[in-house]
Amino acid sequence: MKRTVIxxxxxxxxxxxxxxxxxxxxxxxxxxxxxxxxxxESDYFALALINRLFQxxxxxxxxxxxxxxxxxxxxxxxxxxxxxxPLSVKLQPDEILFRIQHSDSKAIIIxxxxxxxxxxxxxxxQKKGIMVIYLDTDTETFDxxxxxxxxxxxxxxxxxxxxxxxxxxxxxxxxxxxxSNVNEDDTVTIxxxxxxxxxxxxxxxxxxxxxxxxxDALSFFRLTEYFRTLIILPLDHSFAHTxxxxxxxxxxxQIAFVDSRGGALNTLKNIPINLKEIKPDFLLTVPALTGNxxxxxxxxIDDKGGFVKWLFYKGLSSGIKLxxxxxxKADLVTKIFHGIPYKLADILIxxxxxxxxxxxxxxxxxxxxxxxxxxxxxxxxxGAPVYQxxxxxxxTPIISANTAxxxxxxxxxxIIPGVTCRIVxxxxxxxxxxxxxxxxxxxxxxxxxxxxxxxxxxxxxxxGWLYTGDMGxxxxxxxxxxxxxxxxxxxxxxxxxxxxxEIEEAIANSSEFINxxxxxxxxxxYTTALITLEIGKLKAYKQKxxxxxxxxxxxxxxxxxxxxxxxxxxxxxxxxxxIPSDFRILExxxxxxxxxINSTLKMVRHKITEVYQPLINQMYSAETKIxxxxxxxxxxxxxxxx
Numbered sequence: 001m002k003r004t005v006i007x008x009x010x011x012x013x014x015x016x017x018x019x020x021x022x023x024x025x026x027x028x029x030x031x032x033x034x035x036x037x038x039x040x041e042s043d044y045f046a047l048a049l050i051n052r053l054f055q056x057x058x059x060x061x062x063x064x065x066x067x068x069x070x071x072x073x074x075x076x077x078x079x080x081x082x083x084x085x086p087l088s089v090k091l092q093p094d095e096i097l098f099r100i101q102h103s104d105s106k107a108i109i110i111x112x113x114x115x116x117x118x119x120x121x122x123x124x125x126q127k128k129g130i131m132v133i134y135l136d137t138d139t140e141t142f143d144x145x146x147x148x149x150x151x152x153x154x155x156x157x158x159x160x161x162x163x164x165x166x167x168x169x170x171x172x173x174x175x176x177x178x179x180s181n182v183n184e185d186d187t188v189t190i191x192x193x194x195x196x197x198x199x200x201x202x203x204x205x206x207x208x209x210x211x212x213x214x215x216d217a218l219s220f221f222r223l224t225e226y227f228r229t230l231i232i233l234p235l236d237h238s239f240a241h242t243x244x245x246x247x248x249x250x251x252x253x254q255i256a257f258v259d260s261r262g263g264a265l266n267t268l269k270n271i272p273i274n275l276k277e278i279k280p281d282f283l284l285t286v287p288a289l290t291g292n293x294x295x296x297x298x299x300x301i302d303d304k305g306g307f308v309k310w311l312f313y314k315g316l317s318s319g320i321k322l323x324x325x326x327x328x329k330a331d332l333v334t335k336i337f338h339g340i341p342y343k344l345a346d347i348l349i350x351x352x353x354x355x356x357x358x359x360x361x362x363x364x365x366x367x368x369x370x371x372x373x374x375x376x377x378x379x380x381x382x383g384a385p386v387y388q389x390x391x392x393x394x395x396t397p398i399i400s401a402n403t404a405x406x407x408x409x410x411x412x413x414x415i416i417p418g419v420t421c422r423i424v425x426x427x428x429x430x431x432x433x434x435x436x437x438x439x440x441x442x443x444x445x446x447x448x449x450x451x452x453x454x455x456x457x458x459x460x461x462x463x464g465w466l467y468t469g470d471m472g473x474x475x476x477x478x479x480x481x482x483x484x485x486x487x488x489x490x491x492x493x494x495x496x497x498x499x500x501x502e503i504e505e506a507i508a509n510s511s512e513f514i515n516x517x518x519x520x521x522x523x524x525x526y527t528t529a530l531i532t533l534e535i536g537k538l539k540a541y542k543q544k545x546x547x548x549x550x551x552x553x554x555x556x557x558x559x560x561x562x563x564x565x566x567x568x569x570x571x572x573x574x575x576x577x578x579i580p581s582d583f584r585i586l587e588x589x590x591x592x593x594x595x596x597i598n599s600t601l602k603m604v605r606h607k608i609t610e611v612y613q614p615l616i617n618q619m620y621s622a623e624t625k626i627x628x629x630x631x632x633x634x635x636x637x638x639x640x641x642x
Contacts, residue, residue, distance in 0.1 A: 003184050004207035006078055008214070008249045013039035016252035019226060022068035025259035025274065033068045035252070038075065044164030045076030045157070047175045051167055052131075052160075056081035056181065059103045059190065060133075063087040063096065064111035065260035065267070066235040069135050069157055071245060073109050076164075078207075081178050082106075084189045085202075086236035089113065089264075090592050093120040095200075100130065103190050103202055103451060107131040109157065112141050113263050122148045133157050184208040190451050191238055191393050202451035203393045212444035213396040214246040216418035221365075221403055223247075227281040228254045230274055230358075232289065238393040239367040240284055256280075272356060279358035287371045288601040290364070290386055291509070294378055297353055308349065315345020319381035326380060327408035327477060342381075350382045357384055363404055365389055367397070370482060372505035373569050376409045388412055390482050394466055395419075396445040400480045411479035412472070419443040421480065422465070423473055434475065438486060439468045471499055488605055490521035490578060498578045506574070510564035513538050513557055516590050518608055519580060520616055528619040529580035530612055531561070532589040535638055542639055550632040553639060557585070558626050582625040584615045585634045 001007060012021075013036045020032040033041070054060075060077050062084060064070050074084045085103045087096060089111075096117055100108060101124075108130060110118060118125070118132070122145075125132065132154040134142050146154045168175075188210055190202040233240035244255050256278045259270040301312045318338035322330045330338070354361060364379065364386040371388045379386045387404070390412035391397035399421065402413035415421045422430055423437040431437035446466045449457035460467045471489070472482040484499025491497050500519035507517045507529075515534050521527040538553065547553055561583060564570045590596035596608050609616065615630065622628060 002182070002207075003211040004182055004186075005188060005210050005214075005246055005249075006075070006179055006182055006207070008211065008246060009035075009039055009042070009075055012249040012252070019252045020254045021248065022071050023254060023256035023278070024068050025257075025261070025270070025277075030256065030277070031068070032254075033072070035249075038068070038072055041072040041161055042075035042079060043175060044161045044168065045073055046079035046164065046178065047167055047171060048160035048164035049076065049080040049082065050174050050178055051163065051171065054080055054082055054106065056178075057187070058082045058107075059085050059105040060107045060109060061085040061087055061096075061100050061103065061105040062109045062236075063089060063091070063114050063117070064109065064135050065089055065113060066231045066233075066240070066244065066257040067111075067135070067260070068257070070109075070235055071255075072161075073133075073135070073157060074245070078182065078188060079175065079179050081182055081186075083187045086189055086191060086241065088236045089234055091117070092595075093117045097121045097124060099192050099200070099202075100125075101128075105130060107133055109133040109135055111260075112136040112138065113260060115141055115145060118145065119148065125149070126153070129153065131155065133160065182207065184211070185448070187448060189241070191236065191241070193393065201453055201456050204448040204451050205393075205396050206448050209396040209445050209447060210242065210246050212418055213242055213398055214250060216416050216443075216445070217242070217398045217401070218247055218250050220401060220414075220416045222405065223251050223253065224281070226252045226254065228256065228278060228360075229282050229284065230256050230258060230278045230280045231284065232258050232271060233284055233286065237286075238397040239286075239391065242396060242398065243284055243365070275356065275358045277358075279360045281360055281362050283357070283361065283364045285364045285366050285386060286601065287366065287375065287505075290366065290371065290375050290379065293356075294375055297356070297382075301349075311341070311345050312349050314341050315349065316378065316381055318342040319345070320377045323377070323380055323409075325409045326385075326402075327406075327479075346383065353382050354384055363387055365401065367391060370484065370501050370505060372509045373410045374506075374509045377569075380409060390439075390470075390472075390480060392468055392470070394447045394460065394468070395441060395443075396447070398445070399439075399441055399468075402479075408475075408477065408479045410481070411475065412482045413479060415478075415480060419445060421474075424467075431473065434473055436471055436473045436483060439470045439472045439480070439482070440465050441468065442466070490519060490527060491523050492521060492527075492577055493523055493525045495523070496577075498575070500578070503574050503578060506564040506570045507561060510567055510570070511560040513541070513560040516603070518590075518603055518605065519578070520609065521578070524620055526581045527578050528616065529583040530586055530608065530615065531583050532586050533557070533638070539639060550635045550640070551627065553635045554627055554631055557635075582619045583631075584612070584619060585631045586612070586615075587634055587637065 016035045018034055021035045021038050023030045023032045060082050077084045085105055126149050135157045184207050187204045188207055189205050192200040192202050231244045235241055248255050258274050260267045301309055319342040321334050321338050322342055324330050361384050366386045366388045387402035387407055389401035391399045399419055400413045400415045420442045422440045424440045425431050425437045442465050469486045471486055475481055484501040489497040490500050504517045508514055513534050514531055516532040518530045598604050
């Protein structure tokens with residue numbers, strides 16, 4: 001048997017023939033496709049592509065929200081011997097153009113919500129003869145695209161599936177031949193990096209990569225058959241792609257997609273509605289998503305005030321003490337003192353909070369970036385644990401994970417079966433236990449390389465080992481601790497290096513008034529920071545306590561900024577030289593629109609540094625620190641000039 005995702009779908013379509021695989025919200029409720037439905041529909045789509053003369057290894061880009069059509073289309077692409085190029089729905093037109101040109105895509109599959117991004121690049125699309133496949137069914141948007149293309153090279157996805165279905169009796173041999181010619185080392189996807197350092201690179205992941213990572217991860221997570229999940233993350237996200245598309249095949253997992261009709265704003269509004277409708281058993285999350293959930297839960301509790309607020313935070317505090325780090329539990333004395341308030345809060349409040357997630361949620365799996373310890377403690381205590389994992393797209397992507405059976409808060413879990421991990425010093429030798437170094441891995445999950453970029457491939461793939469560019473260490477219990485990106489390291493005047501992510505997360509998650517933080521130190525004697533504010537909360541605080549001057553506000557911001565230093569989780573954890581001695585307040589938050597956050601919601605550090613270099617320079621030349629004219633001016637503009 002070939003170890004391909006096509007074979008995985010074939011087996012699932014028999015084993016779980018009548019079980020629901022994908023679910024989409026439509027006008028009349030939820031529409032489900034069984035595993036056998038997806039097998040058939042993807043066959044039809046594949047045959048239509050073959051009959052329209054798509055060749056083996058042709059690239060087809062997909063830019064759409066997660067949905068059943070997306071899944072069927074990708075499997076059809078693979079059965080036709082072609083390669084999928086999943087693109088983020090958050091990309092701008094010029095970013096889309098770069099990727100479709102770099103990948104040599106012959107077609108673009110696109111949804112209604114993303115067609116406006118296609119309009120600015122239609123001229124190039126037309127010149128290159130790129131087919132546009134429209135994933136929705138409304139004729140108005142279809143006609144708009146079609147009218148802009150003189151050659152009319154645009155077609156409904158539904159039309160292609162009908163073509164394939166009608167041709168199946170006469171042309172099924174073509175499809176069989178195509179599927180039999182798909183090999184384990186053939187590329188499944190070219191997934192582009194988010195481009196935090198220069199142009200994005202196209203990561204080539206093979207059938208064997210996905211097959212190996214899916215099987216290894218499933219044996220580690222021990223998912224129950226027929227589990228249900230709501231996919232909130234975009235499917236181009238490697239984590240959602242592997243779990244939501246391929247691991248689901250192995251255990252009959254039902255994947256429902258958040259209702260994206262009406263665009264991004266509607267999607268956000270639909271998340272809490274869909275959670276209650278689907279009642280997921282588990283969820284895939286990233287820190288930005290869980291952070292948003294945590295803030296909304298706390299804001300709701302704060303609004304209630306009184307006994308509810310007191311019991312919630314008392315129960316939270318007691319639960320954190322009882323749970324310890326999850327690996328080593330509390331002692332008997334702690335259980336006696338904190339057991340009752342925690343149990344009371346769980347019965348009266350935490351149980352109701354869990355209803356937000358549908359009421360059946362057993363756990364979340366976190367990926368995408370470092371998950372702050374305070375977030376981990378919060379969700380673990382309220383009974384909706386987020387088990388942090390670690391991976392990167394180049395590894396398909398799962399490398400390590402915490403699970404319900406074995407976990408330690410603050411860690412990225414144990415290395416999954418099938419993956420070998422080393423921690424390597426800068427001189428290439430292996431680090432000792434507890435010693436930081438670069439995380440280097442080997443396994444069948446390691447990418448083929450970067451598309452059309454042998455130089456970049458050779459830099460990270462050395463003798464079969466993938467050099468991740470992430471720093472970390474193995475602790476005394478063999479849990480992986482990830483501390484941050486090597487390229488994001490702060491560098492002091494004496495050449496010492498330090499990863500900023502943990503401090504940034506500590507500040508942002510401990511402070512009521514700090515929204516975003518980026519630390520900076522480039523061979524300097526002290527560390528500085530750029531911050532953005534929670535403006536709404538600051539305005540409410542100013543009004544409540546009748547603050548009348550910029551200096552009063554700056555005092556509040558300063559105290560809030562350094563609040564983390566006195567909290568148990570962070571007290572004496574960070575060396576003094578890396579804690580910012582100065583910061584500058586920015587008027588505008590880092591967003592995808594201003595290109596200071598990428599499509600995976602990570603800060604694009606080099607761009608932020610470039611945009612705000614004058615402010616950074618000033619922090620290293622000015623005698624006045626936090627209480628400076630620049631910060632006062634921003635505070636005045638944001639909070640007083642109304």
